Amino acid sequence: MSELQGKVAIITGGASGMGKAASILFAERGAHVVVADLNVKGGEEVAAEAGKSGNACVFQRTDVSNEDDVKVLVARAVKEFGGLDITFNNAGIGGAVGPLEGISVEDWDKTQAVCLRGVFLGIKHSVAPMRARGGGAIVNTASIAGVWGYPMLHAYSAAKAGVVNLTRSAALEFAADGIRVNCIAPGGVATPIVGAFGGNKETVEKMLAAGQPVPRAGQPEDIAHAALYLAGPHAGFVTGHTLVVDGGAVSGPAGAYRRPGDPRGGAQQQRFAGPSFEQG
Numbered sequence: 499m500s501e502l503q504g505k506v507a508i509i510t511g512g513a514s515g516m517g518k519a520a521s522i523l524f525a526e527r528g529a530h531v532v533v534a535d536l537n538v539k540g541g542e543e544v545a546a547e548a549g550k551s552g553n554a555c556v557f558q559r560t561d562v563s564n565e566d567d568v569k570v571l572v573a574r575a576v577k578e579f580g581g582l583d584i585t586f587n588n589a590g591i592g593g594a595v596g597p598l599e600g601i602s603v604e605d606w607d608k609t610q611a612v613c614l615r616g617v618f619l620g621i622k623h624s625v626a627p628m629r630a631r632g633g634g635a636i637v638n639t640a641s642i643a644g645v646w647g648y649p650m651l652h653a654y655s656a657a658k659a660g661v662v663n664l665t666r667s668a669a670l671e672f673a674a675d676g677i678r679v680n681c682i683a684p685g686g687v688a689t690p691i692v693g694a695f696g697g698n699k700e701t702v703e704k705m706l707a708a709g710q711p712v713p714r715a716g717q718p719e720d721i722a723h724a725a726l727y728l729a730g731p732h733a734g735f736v737t738g739h740t741l742v743v744d745g746g747a748v749s750g751p752a753g754a755y756r757r758p759g760d761p762r763g764g765a766q767q768q769r770f771a772g773p774s775f776e777q778g
Contacts (some may be wrong), residue, residue: 501730503528510562510620511536511589512542515689516639517720518723522584527726530579534560534571535589542558562589562616563608565623572623582627582732587620588639592728594653606653611656614664616774622670625677633676635729638665639721640681658683662740669738678737680728685709685744687716711755712745716727 507524511517512533518540521533525548533548533555535541541557550554558574561567575582593609594601612710617638628634643651644658657660661681669679686706688699727733742748746755 500528501732502584502726505529505583506532506575506581506727507584507586508534508582508620508624509586509588510534510560510571510616511639512536512557513537513544516684516687516718516721516725517586517588518544520588522547522551523554523719524584524586524729525549525553525555525720527730528539529553529584529691531555531754532571532575532578534562536561539543554649556743557565560589562587562619563611565619567647568616568619568623573626576627581630581631582624583634584637585620585628585634586637586639586725586729587617588637588725589616590639592654593657601653610657610660613654614660617661617664619662621679622761624694625672628677629675633667634678635666635726635733636677636679637725638681638707640665640683640740641744642683645683645740645742646748651778665740666738673737678728678733680733680739680741682721682724683740683742683744684721685742685747687718687721689718699742703769704745710745710747711749712757714745716743718744722765 502524504574507529509517509521510529512521513535521531525531530553531548533541533545541621545555546555556578558569558571560571572582593613594605613636613738624636638661640661641658643655643701644662647654665679665681670680686709688703688706706715720743728741
């Protein structure tokens with residue numbers, strides 16, 4: 499499949515995790531990719547790996563919270579490949595974690611700067627070159643923490659909720675320009691951000707799998723494929739949408755689902771509760 503053939507894509511946070519998976523997948527599906535990250539070594543390695551698809555891929559060191567860096571990033575895509583069709587605003591950090599009363603203003607602001615301001619700047623500076631091409635697609639990484647509240651993740655949850663609503667308002671503004679704006683709300687995905695909270699890969703994946711109906715941890719590739727859908731032609735009538743990719747985590751309360759090996763329940767256990775007037 500080559501649904502992104504000839505398209506030019508920027509992917510921030512591209513040196514690892516979901517951004518790495520998306521960079522490789524987008525290139526495999528025909529796009530020229532600008533991999534953006536602060537991690538120079540990792541970013542250059544991802545660009546080289548993505549380039550094995552036969553499509554040109556380059557790395558641009560970028561601090562997404564810095565407007566000048568984002569301007570340079572977009573200019574690099576236009577200069578290198580002649581325009582811009584797709585921006586995946588994916589870069590993020592866990593940021594300030596812990597009780598709200600203990601969060602410093604500096605840590606709060608840094609979390610917002612990367613997780614929310616970075617998305618704002620990515621949208622702001624992608625619009626003009628996309629408009630010049632007759633349209634484009636912007637995909638932002640939010641989180642289920644942005645649609646549900648999570649204890650000890652106050653700064654992150656606030657930033658990701660901001661991403662969800664910024665996605666909606668930007669979608670309204672730029673639809674007339676042929677620019678679609680959507681976001682993904684990942685759930686428990688095994689990425690370096692999650693791993694930073696401690697534990698080896700196997701332990702982290704078991705922890706993640708325990709918090710959702712689908713009995714496995716999410717993988718970066720799950721998010722990459724969601725981003726591919728939203729960035730590609732098959733989502734041409736989709737904008738302002740938050741695509742939740744979480745193994746069913748936000749579908750109901752924790753523990754309200756069967757685990758592998760739990761009995762399904764036979765016919766003798768089935769009942770039908772009708773209206774009260776049918777009782778007796």
